[in-house]
Amino acid sequence: MPGTGWVQLSAHSHALALAGWQANVGLVVGTDRALLVDTGAGPVQAAWLLDRVRELTTLPLVAVNTHAHFDHVFGNAYLADPGTAGVEQVWGHERAAVALREHGEDQRPEVAALEPAFAAGQGPHARILPPTHTVGDQPVTLDLGGVSATLFHVGRGHTDGDLLVGAGEVLFAGDLIEEGADPAFEDAWPRDWLTALGRILALQDRYAVVVPGHGAVVGMEHVRHMLHALQRAIGGESAVYGAEQSGHLARRLS
Numbered sequence: 001m002p003g004t005g006w007v008q009l010s011a012h013s014h015a016l017a018l019a020g021w022q023a024n025v026g027l028v029v030g031t032d033r034a035l036l037v038d039t040g041a042g043p044v045q046a047a048w049l050l051d052r053v054r055e056l057t058t059l060p061l062v063a064v065n066t067h068a069h070f071d072h073v074f075g076n077a078y079l080a081d082p083g084t085a086g087v088e089q090v091w092g093h094e095r096a097a098v099a100l101r102e103h104g105e106d107q108r109p110e111v112a113a114l115e116p117a118f119a120a121g122q123g124p125h126a127r128i129l130p131p132t133h134t135v136g137d138q139p140v141t142l143d144l145g146g147v148s149a150t151l152f153h154v155g156r157g158h159t160d161g162d163l164l165v166g167a168g169e170v171l172f173a174g175d176l177i178e179e180g181a182d183p184a185f186e187d188a189w190p191r192d193w194l195t196a197l198g199r200i201l202a203l204q205d206r207y208a209v210v211v212p213g214h215g216a217v218v219g220m221e222h223v224r225h226m227l228h229a230l231q232r233a234i235g236g237e238s239a240v241y242g243a244e245q246s247g248h249l250a251r252r253l254s
Contacts, residue, residue, distance in 0.1 A: 006056065007217060012147045013170040015211045016052060018045055020114045021071040022214050026165065026172040027053060030144025033060045036087075037165050037172045037211075039075030042115030043125035046075025050085050061085050062142060064151060065092040065131055066174025066213065067159045068099040070107040074118060076129035091140070092131030093153055096161030104128035135163060154200060157193035158184065158213075164200070171207035173200065177223060179215025183230065190234045197227040 006014045006027075014027045018040055026037030034057050040046045053061070065073045073092075079085040092100075105128065112119040118126055139152035149167040156162070158175040165172040175184065176196055183193070200210075204220040211217055 005052065009170045009209050009211070009217065010168050013167050013209075014056065015172075015217060016049075017214075018049065018071075020045070023071045024172075024211050024213060024215075025049060026170075026211055027056060028144060028147060028149050028165075028167040028170075029057050029059065030147040032143075032145030033062055035142060035144055035149050035165070035167075036061050036063045036079070038066055038072040038174070039063055039079055039090075041071045041111045042074045042118035043078035043123065044115050044118075046078035046125075047084070049075065050079065053085075061087050062144075063087050063090045064149075064163065064165055065090065065096060065100075066165070066172065067162050068092070068096040068104070068130075069159070069175065070110045072174065072213070073100060073104075074107075074111060074115070074128065076131075077127045078125040080129055080132075081125060089133050090129065090131045091133045091135060091142075091151055091163075093161035093163045094134040094136050096159065096163065097130040097134050099159065099161055100128060100130040104130070154196045155192055156189035157196035158188050160187075160189060162196070166203075166207060169207055170209045170211065171200070171203070172211045173213065175213030176200070177210055177212040177218070177226060179212045179218050179222060181214060183226070190230070194227065194230055194234070197223060197230065201227065 005016050008014050012029050016025050028035040040049050076090050079087045108119045117123040135151050139150050141148050141150045149165055152164055162174055162176050200223055
């Protein structure tokens with residue numbers, strides 16, 4: 001467990017749980033740059049997170065948002081400041097970028113207890129920064145130098161703009177996967193979520209380690225259990241994704 005709180009998942013990938021909502025962030029370290037998966041709930045948390053990142057690497061950073069909820073994205077502006085991390089690329093799904101532009105302000109009150117200045121729109125990093133680079137239906141692979149990370153979408157689920165990050169055998173799944181708590185359905189698409197989980201399961205030969213948006217690191221068997229629980233919760237319907245559809249996704253990620 002290098003650094004304060006980091007869990008090493010592979011030779012290049014690490015995970016860390018943040019305070020407050022216990023959101024998991026990820027870090028994938030190459031030889032040229034490193035990828036930070038999610039940025040925290042505001043500038044105070046992002047500053048703490050950047051200190052933890054610098055325990056592991058001094059390389060330039062790229063960031064990715066797994067979806068547009070406050071506890072995963074409100075650190076974007078702090079990390080993009082040239083005076084802090086100088087992150088020039090913040091990746092996200094195209095619909096997550098739209099959601100943050102249109103509804104980001106509505107989420108400010110959620111962080112009042114942990115980030116009062118940000119919640120009030122005050123301070124040098126108070127703006128809400130949507131992803132600057134977006135992913136649609138086609139995967140995007142980032143070369144980090146000797147290590148690559150693939151950003152891809154498996155359909156609507158927790159939100160309509162969920163993005164997964166695969167690096168080696170590690171999959172950062174955002175809130176499409178939860179451990180230790182029930183899934184959150186505020187702006188979810190429950191029946192589509194079944195399909196998304198089925199598509200993730202179809203990649204079990206590729207990804208052995210799954211980092212949920214919150215909770216302990218798991219494997220694909222947990223994804224299977226979550227799929228079955230969600231089926232029961234919304235009326236027992238099966239995930240309809242099909243071998244052809246899942247095979248097509250696997251080929252696009254190759």
